[in-house]
Amino acid sequence: MEWLQNYNPLGNVWLSTTLAAVPVVILLALIAIFEVRIHRAALIGLASALGVALLAYRMPPGAALATAIYGAAYGLFPIGWIILNLIFLYHLTVKKGLFSVLRSSLAGLAPDPRIQVILIAFSFGAFFEGAAGFGTPVAVTAAILIQLGFKPLLASGLSLIANTAPVAFGALGTPIIALNKVTGLGEQTLGAMVGRQLPFFSVIIPFWVVCAFAGFRGMLGVWPAAFVAGLSFAIPQFLVSNYHGPWLVDIIASLCSIIALLLLLRVWRPKDIWKHDQTETPKPATEGDRATSGLVVQAWVPWVLLTLLVFLWGLPKFKTFLDSVSIFKFEVPHLHKLVFRMPPVVPKQTPEEAVYALAWLSATGTGILVSTIIAGLVMRFSPRELLRAYGETIYRVRFSLVTIAAMLSLGYVTKYSGTDATLGLALAKTGKLYPFFGTLLGWLGVALTGSDTASNVLFGSLQRITAEQTGINPVLMCAANSSGGVMGKMVDAQSIVVASTATGYYGREGEILRFVFLHSLVLAALVGVLVLLQCYVPPFTKMAIPFGSP
Numbered sequence: 016m017e018w019l020q021n022y023n024p025l026g027n028v029w030l031s032t033t034l035a036a037v038p039v040v041i042l043l044a045l046i047a048i049f050e051v052r053i054h055r056a057a058l059i060g061l062a063s064a065l066g067v068a069l070l071a072y073r074m075p076p077g078a079a080l081a082t083a084i085y086g087a088a089y090g091l092f093p094i095g096w097i098i099l100n101l102i103f104l105y106h107l108t109v110k111k112g113l114f115s116v117l118r119s120s121l122a123g124l125a126p127d128p129r130i131q132v133i134l135i136a137f138s139f140g141a142f143f144e145g146a147a148g149f150g151t152p153v154a155v156t157a158a159i160l161i162q163l164g165f166k167p168l169l170a171s172g173l174s175l176i177a178n179t180a181p182v183a184f185g186a187l188g189t190p191i192i193a194l195n196k197v198t199g200l201g202e203q204t205l206g207a208m209v210g211r212q213l214p215f216f217s218v219i220i221p222f223w224v225v226c227a228f229a230g231f232r233g234m235l236g237v238w239p240a241a242f243v244a245g246l247s248f249a250i251p252q253f254l255v256s257n258y259h260g261p262w263l264v265d266i267i268a269s270l271c272s273i274i275a276l277l278l279l280l281r282v283w284r285p286k287d288i289w290k291h292d293q294t295e296t297p298k299p300a301t302e303g304d305r306a307t308s309g310l311v312v313q314a315w316v317p318w319v320l321l322t323l324l325v326f327l328w329g330l331p332k333f334k335t336f337l338d339s340v341s342i343f344k345f346e347v348p349h350l351h352k353l354v355f356r357m358p359p360v361v362p363k364q365t366p367e368e369a370v371y372a373l374a375w376l377s378a379t380g381t382g383i384l385v386s387t388i389i390a391g392l393v394m395r396f397s398p399r400e401l402l403r404a405y406g407e408t409i410y411r412v413r414f415s416l417v418t419i420a421a422m423l424s425l426g427y428v429t430k431y432s433g434t435d436a437t438l439g440l441a442l443a444k445t446g447k448l449y450p451f452f453g454t455l456l457g458w459l460g461v462a463l464t465g466s467d468t469a470s471n472v473l474f475g476s477l478q479r480i481t482a483e484q485t486g487i488n489p490v491l492m493c494a495a496n497s498s499g500g501v502m503g504k505m506v507d508a509q510s511i512v513v514a515s516t517a518t519g520y521y522g523r524e525g526e527i528l529r530f531v532f533l534h535s536l537v538l539a540a541l542v543g544v545l546v547l548l549q550c551y552v553p554p555f556t557k558m559a560i561p562f563g564s565p
Contacts, residue, residue, distance in 0.1 A: 016075055019355045019364070020433035022440055024072050034071055035437035038064035038425060039463065042508065046525045047532070053512060053524040054414045057421035064425045068432035077349035079428065081369070085347045086427025088371055090420040090509075094149055094465075096380030098415060098513055101154045103408040104387040105517070108317055110404065111394050114162045116314035121163060125280060127289050128164065129229050129237045133221045133244045135159050136177035138272040141248065142322070144178060145265025146329045147379040148186030149466070150513040152178050155321075157517040164291035168523070169228060171514035172530040175505035177224045179538065180217040180248070181265045182467050182501035183209050186379075187329050188261030190497050194471040198479045198493050203260050208494035210256025210264070211558045212545060213501070214249035216538065217268075221245040227534060229289070236285050240276060247275035266326070317390035321383060328382030341376035350431065359484075360436045360477050367431060415516040422508045426464040430473060435463060439474050443481040450550040453478055453492050454499035454543035458535075461503030465510060470500040487550060491559045495546040502539035505531045 025031045042060035045051040051059070065083060068074040074082075108114045125131045136156045143152035153174045160170035183190050184206070191209065195202040221241035225234040234241065251268040327333055352366035375381060391401045429435045438459060445452040456478070460470025474496055482492040504510055511528055515521045548555040 016077070016349075017353050017355065018075050018078060020357050020360075020436065021072060022357070022360070022433055022437045028441070031437055032441040034067060035429075035434040037067055038429065038434070042425070043528070046508070047528045048525075050525045052414075052522055053508065053515075054418040054421065057418045057425065057508065061421050061425045061428065064428040064432070064434070067434060068428055072432045072434065074354075074432045075349070078354060078431065081347050081350040082427050082431040083424045085350060085369055085371060086424035087420040089427070090423030091416060092373065092375075093378040093380055094423065094509065095416045095419050096378055097147070097150055097383060098154060098380075098419070098516060099408060099412055100380050100383040100387055101151065101158075102412055102516060103405055104317055104321060104383065104390060105158045106404055106408050106411070107387065107391050107394060107396065107401075108314070111396075113310070113314040113317070113394065116310050117159070117318070118162045118164075120311050120314060121159070124277065127237060127285050128291055129225050129233060129289055130240050130276075130280070130285070131160070131163055132173050132177070132224055132228055133237070133240055134273070134276055135163070136174050136224060137221050138244055138248065138269055138276060140174065140178050141181040141265050141269035141272065143325065144181040144185040145187065145263075145269055146322075146326045147382075148182070148189065149379060150510060151325065151379060151383075152181075153510055153513045154517040155318075157514045161518045167515075167518040167520035168526055168530060170518045171511070171520055171527045173224055173228055175510055175514055175527070175531050176227055176534050177220060178510075179501045179504060180213050180220050180252075181269065182504050183213060183497040184252070184256065184261050184264035185467065187266075187331065188264065190467040190471050190500075191261035193468045194475045194493055194497055197472050197475040198489070200479070200490055200493055204490055205494055205497075206261030206264070207257040208490050208559070209261070209498050210253050212494060212498040212542065212549075214253045215545060216542065217249035217252055218242075218245040223534070223538070233289070236287055236289075239283060240279060240285075243279045244272050244276045248272040262331075313394070316393055317386070320386040320390050320393075324382045324386040325379060328377065328379055334377045337377035338374055341374065343373040343375075345371045345373070347371060354431050356433075356436070359480055360440070362476070362480065369431075412516055414521060415512050418512045419509055422465060422512070426469070429463060430469075435460070435473055436477070439477050443477060446485070448547070449481065449485055450487060450492065450495065450546045451540075451543035453481065454495040454546045455539055457496035457499035458503040458539040458542075460496070461500040462507050462535075465504075465507040467497055467500040467504065470503070471497055488559050491546065491549060495542070498546070499539055499542045502535050502542060506535045 023031045038060050041063045045056035068079050125134050140152035140156040143155050157170045157174040191206045194205050221244045248268045251271045255264045255267050347369035350369040354367045356365045439456050442452045442456045456474050457470055460473045461467050478492045478496045479489040482489040511524050515524050549559040
């Protein structure tokens with residue numbers, strides 16, 4: 016049964032927009048205000064989204080049910096698959112006592128926790144964002160930070176704040192590639208425009224994340240490290256995105272940032288070295304751990320393997336080869352090409368595809384699992400011990416998997432029912448201020464879906480249509496959707512669950528949301544101001560000239 020989306024089901028724009036916001040408001044209120052356990056809040060939010068879709072938007076029950084199942088399946092695989100196997104690796108290293116050795120090694124490289132935040136959460140996290148994305152950087156960096164002595168709330172919140180500027184070029188440029196598909200604008204053109212927006216924030220974020228941890232005065236003590244890490248990331252980010260393409264931006268920029276920061280630490284250290292409070296510091300490594308370089312090497316092996324295999328799994332040719340021998344695709348019954356997006360969200364009536372791809376071998380989580388098994392054998396776990404540890408890991412993350420499935424299910428229901436488009440159209444009717452609010456539309460899209468890629472697919476076409484109707488450069492606004500979206504990454508429930516799971520802080524997600532929310536909103540607003548300047552105010556307007564134009 017075909018069904019056409021209606022973006023004003025109540026016949027009043029304000030009432031329809033208010034109704035469309037109900038599931039999001041309920042979800043955030045349950046998490047942040049009423050402190051309901053997040054898996055329960057996610058299920059209640061999903062139920063409210065289904066209620067709005069069925070009762071107000073008149074979505075066919077079969078399509079609504081299919082949408083919810085489709086979203087849950089995507090939440091479990093590939094996203095839940097990544098989380099499960101990362102926590103499995105972390106669990107093994109803790110069982111062997113190697114994480115404490117890794118902590119001592121990192122503390123030697125960067126003894127001050129303010130610099131550890133920059134090196135691990137920003138620079139190292141950006142590499143994992145570029146190679147894999149989809150929650151990988153937050154899970155890895157949060158787990159490392161907590162073992163370095165950071166409290167769970169700080170480890171979670173700081174990892175989320177740091178994982179912003181690299182997101183638009185994450186997973187080898189996937190968000191930009193997706194934006195190209197829905198807008199018809201060139202990948203390099205879009206990537207170049209994003210590369211003229213985000214480098215400003217790549218310089219700012221290291222300072223920002225240290226301020227969130229140590230305050231303004233604490234940040235001043237390590238400003239050279241923040242400056243070097245940010246600038247050595249921003250310059251390659253601009254150059255690669257504008258003169259090569261969106262695919263390797265994060266990989267190259269993050270490696271430059273890591274190398275530059277480590278070189279700086281060879282000739283400079285903060286005047287006053289900060290230490291964690293004793294109550295925050297985990298048990299120190301043993302003397303034997305410190306004495307033997309072999310143990311240090313052994314402690315690094317799992318993470319080096321993880322880095323290499325995640326990078327390998329992300330290479331397009333290798334990924335294509337694995338897909339050719341393993342991928343299974345299913346057209347979702349009662350949904351595939353039966354729901355139609357309507358103008359003005361799209362230029363003409365367009366059927367929504369709903370194809371679930373079970374890319375079990377090429378999935379990033381599979382690469383993580385392979386690296387974990389190899390690392391486990393190197394750490395001398397027997398196959399039986401590995402199986403037992405895997406079972407323990409599944410039990411540990413069971414509620415996280417339920418939450419991620421429910422969150423993605425909610426996001427898919429809002430997409431296929433059209434409630435997301437109702438919210439987007441409301442922001443699109445802001446006249447001359449549209450460059451600012453259009454940027455916030457990208458933020459809203461990521462906050463709802465948990466993915467810059469999904470937000471670009473969701474609102475990319477709307478951004479182009481609205482920009483052309485209002486006489487604004489469509490390349491600028493489509494890029495702004497992605498650039499603004501990165502700041503929503505820290506408040507989406509999926510990322511918060513990943514962080515809470517990695518730090519053992521599950522059940523306290525409301526605290527994490529309250530910690531990061533204002534940072535997210537202010538940074539998104541600053542991106543909006545930059546886009547507004549690029550639209551109207553010289554010399555910023557020169558930055559908005561499409562790539563390749565005279």
